[in-house]
Amino acid sequence: MKKEEKMEGTRRKVRRKLWKPKLNDLCPCGSGQKYKDCCWNRLPGFDIGKAYTAACKEKNLGRALIAARADVTQYTIWHKTNTAPMLHIGEPIKQLLQIDVNALGEYVERLSWLYFNTGNWKSWPATLERLSTNIGHERWRKKIMYQRAVLHLAPGGSRSKARQELAKLGPITPAEDDIEILQIFIDLELRDASFSERTAFFDRILDLDKSAESQIQYRGGKATDLLLHGDPKAAKTQLSDLIDQYRSKKQLSAYARHKLYDVQEMLGTITDDDALLRQTASELSSAMQDGSWTDHGRSNLYSQMGDCYRYAREWELAINAYEAAIALDGRIICRVHLAECFLYQKKIEKAVRQIESVPIEELDEPGKMDFIFTYSAVSIWSERIEMLEKAKGWLRALKASEPLFDQRRLNLLVRVTETAAKGAATFEAKEDSAPEGGIAGASRALLLQPNFFGIGINFNELIERFARRKKVTQLAIEQHDTADQEASDTKI
Structure with missing residues (x-):
């Protein structure tokens, strides 16, 4: 029957x-x-x-x-x-x-x-x-x-109050069958979880929801975890497979298509593929012509365009995109990335003014990590003792559970400490603090929000999706x- x-x-x-x-x-x-x-x-x-x-x-x-x-x-x-x-x-x-x-x-x-x-x-x-x-x-x-x-x-x-509300549901395990509860639990409680525990929750969502949106988001999330835990080869393979599977599909929603741009950006970043990054930025610009975007949505697109251009070392294009995002909704993380762009252009004083103007207390945890890494690099290049001392304190207090970023933290701490002791930065300290691949990647790799693989909760984006x-x-x-x-x- x-x-x-x-x-x-x-x-x-x-x-x-x-x-x-x-x-x-x-x-x-x-x-x-x-x-x-x-x-x-x-x-x-x-x-x-x-x-x-x-x-x-x-x-x-x-x-x-x-x-x-x-x-x-x-x-x-x-x-x-x-x-x-x-x-x-x-x-x-x-x-x-x-x-x-x-x-x-x-x-x-x-x-x-x-x-x-x-x-x-x-x-x-x-x-x-x-x-x-x-x-x-x-x-x-x-x-x-x-x-x-x-x-x-x-x-x-308050994220702590959000966690308190979620705790009232009792223990949440990968056996949970409510996708939204799984999503918010991953964001609020699993940021510092083990690789295997996070993978179990990702797999549960992928099993429950076969939509293109979820498949792109959470398979992309698993690939990001592989990257952060030292397996870039496997991450590259999984991201490439995602692009191959969904890029030619014409029935993707605008949201799913946007998630695919996230995957392309990540792949372009870890493979240092400037052509793919420029192509993704161009596609994001075209997507912005859709009149359905709110100011917050358009700011997301501009911010991501800036990231693509920044990783492709197109500094002026990145600066223009970040400034457009800031003009739309005052996006603070873009101000951090502007400082990085100025630093790579060797505009040290401009980088100092920019990073010093960022209110660190208003950033989320991944944003604070990007800020501290960028501030540390700027302090080394500027050789300002007061900035170096601030950077040293922040780096010591920073907790980075992902091996990739903890290694970065420790390396910067060594370079900041030696620069402060000598009163001048060595060539090696400058090169280490501003490497070829960029300074601030935590707010993309750890953002854990719907505008990056949909993992977790960004309130403005979530409320618009409703x-x-x-x-x-x-x-x-x-x-x-x-x-x-x-x-x-x-x-x-």
Whole structure:
């Protein structure tokens, strides 16, 4: 018997009554308003999602917020009418339940994007609390916990608080079947994990999600780990295989195509292939002509273009790209890379002014590593004692679990110390501090964010991806179509 027929047979065993909240109840959309004052007369029925999409296309986010709330309420009504009454059945209902959890979760993600972009973000935690009861099951509780962890990754948030929220889910292992929880767990908890442990989590995601986006992202992530743990040959092979498999595919989404540019950049970097790096920068420039990019998205592209040109030693082109990224969203890491470009151009005083202007406390951990490496190189070339002493302190305190970067840290510490002792930099110290392959690579190799292989969580990118989801699976809507019609003639 087909899976759909089994589901339908399960439905017929349960007499359903159309569920709706009472008019004076709190609205299921989580707004905190009474149902009669909120979504009561805005339910979209099986046109769910259409009003939201239309409002977004017209850039009317206020109307989109109203529509998204109504979509959440509509789907909650469907779940409580058609699926919730059967939760006691057990195994036969698991597939229906998971469809509801995933579908309602996507509608809530749209809601979070709108709360963030309409200035309602401060009220989002209370909204999440109210939404936690929309589905009375552990799987939904995990979705809400995930959202609570995400909100702490917003600008001004706290990664430690995000970890605290995630810890409430209990131990997370490679047996976890929620891809989003696996992604955020990798970012928040596995940065210092062993190679084998990280590989187990990557493999789990690759097994669960066969989409081009995930395959490119997480196979690329495994290749990056190989590089960081001293096996560039295997990394090169895996990156080359990825490019060969997906480059000619015409049906790749814009996001998957962008991930492929990441793979090309990494391969060009580790093979010192200037032609591939220039080609990737050109493709990124062409991709930017797509009018769907936000300022944050365009800044990502400019930043990556700058990285390609920097590794290809096209300093002026790299500088132009980084300055364009900074102009769009003030990207701090690009200011670090500008200092590196100036240093390689032998514009030492300009490099000093640039690196001294960077607020290290506002950088993430990989960004801080790039800053410290670049600051150390600039201090050696400038021979400024106060800078050398600062660099020495930062290098001693820096923790780099990846062998590649710890070796780099130790080598710089030796060169900074000897330069400070002599009061002048030797030719060898200068050459070591600014090698042919570049100074600052941690923020690309360790970024662990969706704009580099999609590993982990970058809030701005993540929140934009929530909005780009066009609709939930058709199966989710079809699941409730027949069942809802069966219940519609029953009095509330």
